[in-house]
Amino acid sequence: MSVKPAAPARPSRPVLSRGRRLAFVVIAFVTVLLLSAAALTALDVYLHHRVQYSAGVNVWGYRGDVIGRKKPGETRIIVLGGSTAFGYGLPWNESWPYYLQQKMAARRQPAGPVSVVNLGIPTDSARTFVATLNDYQYLHADVAMFYEGYNDLGLDTNPPQNTTNPAVSHYLAWRHQSPIFRWTGYFPIFPLVLNEKASLLARGGASGAGGEVVFRPDLATRTTAAAMKEAADLGVTLERRLGRLTNTTAEKSRTEEAGCGAWSQYCGAVEEAVEHALSHRQLAVVITQPYVSDLHIEQQRALAEMMRRQFGSNPRVRYVDLGHLIDMRDTRIVYDGLHLVASGNERIAEALVSQVVELIQANVPRS
DSSP states (O other), rough: OOOOOOOOOOOOOOOOOOHHHHHHHHHHHHHHHHHHHHHHHHHHHHHHHHHHEEEEOOTSSSSSSSOOOOOOTTTEEEESSSSHHHTTSOOOGGHHHHHHHHHHHHHHHHSSSSEEOOOOOOOEEEEEEHHHHHHHHGGGGGGEEEEEOOGGTTOOOOOOOOOSSSOTTSOOOOGGGHHHHHHHHHHHHHHHHHHHHHOOOOOOBOOOSSSSSSSOOOHHHHHHHHHHHHHHHHHHHHHHHHHHSOOOOOOOOOOGGGGGGGGGHHHHHHHHHHHHHTTTTTTEEEEEEEOOOOOHHHHHHHHHHHHHHHHTTOTEEEEEOOOTTTTTTTTBBSSHHHHOHHHHHHHHHHHHHHHHHHHHHHSSSOO
16 A cells, blocks of 8 residues: 655745834835835926926026036026016026026126026015025025015905915915925925916917917816826825924014005015125115006105115115116017016116126125
């Protein structure tokens, strides 16, 4: 009688302790999180490169090329303001800060390289100037230029909320809606690009010469738009949750200038910004934008008087009135009643270049 050979014993499965199982789960979770973060960061950097020269900002939240370490002998100028400084609706090289840099370089004044960094952002107001100066202190600017008044015409009432993140206060510096920017200085553009793309798809994507929509989005297009909007909102929601770990208090100027009457908060914000620039060894240029209304004229008269009282004898400060430079009713230059076309921005730069050069020459020691 044959005897069946015994089956080989199965190797016993090693039993992991509870601590080791937990460690493996944590490692797997962290690995997936890091890979997802790396993929999103790579996508965000790619999107930055796609839009930063047309209608967006670079990875550090300002227009144009990233500015590297300051070169020996370089004069660095920063421009703060809202959408009219940003050059809303135009590529970065049709904004007036870009033209100012080109004109200063053409004159070879001041000596050495000149860089003008456009820190303008739509919706920013005078009350966010100090927050922006603090955000970009690492640029080591020599001159700070302040070009804003339109966004402060509401006498402390907020204009329409930010469509990407409606919870953000108008007077919370625009970039500060992102805790990632507050943590690192890197400005993620992914939610903004998705939201804008979704809006274009939802409303038809393009307009004809008379402003009418060229085509009506079909169901598939609307579904795609809705998915993009949901993804953008998810990114904002995630940032809000992460942002609870940080201080989200609005960084706004609280200085008031009693001599400005109804415009005390606006004048106080500009005064505080100029004082901040001076305390950091920067020259300051305050600019009145082309007049858009009687209310704006009233506001800017209060500003001019404040500048005369507080800084009229300070050689490191320059006030420039461009109120009558451009007729804002001229649709050949002003395409929407507020924002200038490229030729209008070039006129702004041309009116400013001599003022800036003279200010620098008067305050730079001659060798």
